[in-house]
Amino acid sequence: MPEYTAPLRDMRFLLNEVFDAPSMWAENARLAEVVDTETADAILEEAGKIAGAVLAPINREGDEVGSKWNDGKVTAPPGFKEAYQTYSEGGWGGLGGNPEFGGMGMPKMLVGQVEEMIQGSNISFGLAPMLTAGACLSLNAHGSQELKEKYLPNMYSGQWAGAMDLTEPHCGTDLGIIRTKAEPNADGSYNISGTKIFITWGEHDMAENIIHLVLAKLPDAPAGPKGISLFLVPKILVNEDGSLGEENTLGCGSIEHKMGIKASATCVMNYDGAKGWLIGDENKGLNAMFTMMNYERVAVGIQGLGVAENSYQNAVTYANDRLQSRAPTGKVAPEKTADPIIVHPDVRRMLMTMRANTEGSRAFSMYASKWLDLSKFSDDVETKKYAETMVSLLTPVVKSFLTDLALESAVAGQQVFGGHGFIREWGQEQHVRDLRITQIYEGTNGIQSLDLIARKIAANGGAFYKIYAEEIAQYCASQEGNPAMAEFITPLKAAVANLTELTDWIMLQAQTNANELGASSVEYLQVFGYVSFAYMYAMMAEKALEKEGSEPYYANKLATARFFTKRLLPRYLSLSASVKGGSECLYEMTADQF
């Protein structure tokens, strides 16, 4: 029943009009070689077809049937293996990959849009290519030439899938205390032993091999996070000539029963002296992981956005179809027993909230992707450095803020359906269950928030923040002669001023109270998010004003920007006030009194 239509118009507006990616691509040798407006257009179009015609139709059954574990083997739900084949044959697995090893070398600004469609139409499926891409990123950045040549081409092609093995039963956030061991062999390989949990698509039947990237400790490694190394551990060993050899000594002990993303197998992986190879330097495993972290975290934000967009589309359809009661301003459909519920102000409020969340999220994730691209592709040292700063600062916000808003959107998208939203056949409740995980995995949103305020802001005395605030200030200054923009610029300036003041306040408190950063972190990140969205909406409104009247799309964009500014942006007021409530009220009770 539920359908998915790729939001191509909005993607193209952002890509071509707001952020003018084609100009950036044209100016860069490595990008000019692989992408231009037409290529990008064709890629978006094709990805939209796969999402709508291949992945969305198997999403509901995937949830109902789930992945099945039997004696160590995992079978993906009906249609998944075929979809994986279609996806791989289309070359999608190598979209952002290194061309030296068969990847297409596409920028994240484009890859991110494809991710939104894949994840939005079927997040359980999307996790397989997403984890593979993440493993490829780490391998490409830190692996030896030999490892890269041996594994990357088949991973980009989808012949082999990838998995990331970090978590253990006793540790998730605190990776410093992992127990999985790596014993060196004479031939340069290692024997890996231990148990990993929560391994997404750690085992399945969609690809002929699965390449695990496993965190483990060498003998005599220092305690804590500085004693962790990263290993490549294939499910099936690969011979010298690249053919598949014998099975490695690892196995999937079971899969989890979860709230959502049920089609994806979440595996317990047991390593029993499995053969592996070091990626990067000894004891630098977390570094090698962090290479892919910024990409993956942006991708998780995009997952939330994608699923929320899906929920929004269904909610709009239902709100136009369902007849119930009359509009407060008088009958709209007098020939029917009742008016479509989209006439009711509160239904409108829910739909506009979803729309504003989703369009803001799309813009912000593309803005962050722009900096990811410039940090990777730019040949200019200053630009690269600036871009790295922005990536570092914005990544936790994209991951957390987009997934928090996605939950709000999906809950609203379910509420629009009334009782039917609670029934599985309508598909809206699945979105809530599926995307709830995006707030948890890849570093919980609480951890992201602490990363933002502690490592990205307080640790450098607010230097990164000042750079961002200055950029926004310059943008605001550039709009001063544009009276039509005042309705967006004035609230944006007020929101930035508040955020700057709040940032200083927190850093001051933190000088005398070590709990202050953590106590303010989640709400601080949300204030940061709303300010960022106000910046995005101002930039979008600017372009929309230029073309208002030429196409309803632009008037709709302005309507959404106005709704955001009037009804959602004010949320920073309460969040800031709550931060100023301080940390002491969290510690009045001792732990045993809870």
Add this chain to the structure above:
Amino acid sequence: MPEYTAPLRDMRFLLNEVFDAPSMWAENARLAEVVDTETADAILEEAGKIAGAVLAPINREGDEVGSKWNDGKVTAPPGFKEAYQTYSEGGWGGLGGNPEFGGMGMPKMLVGQVEEMIQGSNISFGLAPMLTAGACLSLNAHGSQELKEKYLPNMYSGQWAGAMDLTEPHCGTDLGIIRTKAEPNADGSYNISGTKIFITWGEHDMAENIIHLVLAKLPDAPAGPKGISLFLVPKILVNEDGSLGEENTLGCGSIEHKMGIKASATCVMNYDGAKGWLIGDENKGLNAMFTMMNYERVAVGIQGLGVAENSYQNAVTYANDRLQSRAPTGKVAPEKTADPIIVHPDVRRMLMTMRANTEGSRAFSMYASKWLDLSKFSDDVETKKYAETMVSLLTPVVKSFLTDLALESAVAGQQVFGGHGFIREWGQEQHVRDLRITQIYEGTNGIQSLDLIARKIAANGGAFYKIYAEEIAQYCASQEGNPAMAEFITPLKAAVANLTELTDWIMLQAQTNANELGASSVEYLQVFGYVSFAYMYAMMAEKALEKEGSEPYYANKLATARFFTKRLLPRYLSLSASVKGGSECLYEMTADQF
């Protein structure tokens, strides 16, 4: 693995110290006869035992197995039938029932606490007695003496269960357009034909008969809500002598597959000329329904509270057990690999938020129950009228605000568990899925909000609101000589002033824009909720301050009140600002442009 402990200490504090129910009971002839402090204490104690020892242990399996439909028969999950028997044999089904027909006549202030335990430990189970009690309320208030004598005693005893049949496939909120028909027979009975959906426990094997209260239209009934009548339709016809006769011509066509409350059967009920009897007057069916609405809506709020309390308890246990990273202020458990996560500020923030939501909800629901009791039992005309006003005003707030906060709490309670919160075996994700329905059924929270601002406030020019605001003002005035209370009274006064101003603003806008009430309704209700909680926390703090030092409970209560005041109460600022964003930005886009 998850356990449930009834929060008896907090219930007794509210019952005996904050609201001093025993004094009210002693002063009232009908109540003095049935309840005093000792009786209430014993009832709470026993209900806590059933919740913890009988209902909580079957909650997880109930979710996994669900109710099963087979050829029109529904089998409840393992243990449910036995639990229903235990529950009924304990006399719990008649707790709030009319003593004339075998009920115990207990006040809602006490019944509400029992409901919290039953619903909180197992909401799917709790729905069966809850719907039965609702049906009894309508029957008792509007049924003929004959019907009451014939049905009430067996419904109170649990021998027969009850169900409420309102919704049809094409209508839920808009009951005016129902199609189920009632044809009068010569013997005074009616033949009921039509299809009802979403009928909670409409069919099951826990009781020997099920008494349906069905909304239907008589031939020639006026169109719309004024043409609806209420009928009693038993699953099995009851003979003159009270014995069971033949099966009625009604049946359960299927049950729904839902997001949560899976143990409870949500039935499609088909009526094929089934024999029924009119309850109350012809075409006054909605009136007869509304009698039970205020009770049921408060009960739904209490469901949210109960489940949130359950989630909180598990989150606290996990936060004390799970070791991960070190406290920002230095190691707390140096002998362990890491500190329990309850040391981290953001985990504290989540736990305190849950605690503040839950304790505020408990107080507010008991405050509303006090007015329900006075409106039912008081012999003083003025008191009764005042109580009716308060019930009318507060009911939608209890239903919506408590269930909205419950979702926030359960999501936080899941987040505390990190990845484990997403795994079914830990039980935390079930709470999120289960209580999500409380925001939807019994009138969606959007509908409740419209009820508050339109019917309960704007329709009387704010008269009801002024009565409530005056009560709070008098309370604040009474605390003026109490400097220790200033930290609660000052913010409360500011919050009330803001709400009064906002109420006036909305009513003014509504004079010229019919969309304004609906556009502001949800956020307005939340502002109303935060103000009400601030009032509750002030009253609780007052009593806690009197006994601070005598027992850690009181210091904990003050800590929770301070956390609420500093970190949660400020939310009204943004909500109010959003309301003032107005309704126009909801209608800039036409329906076809969404």
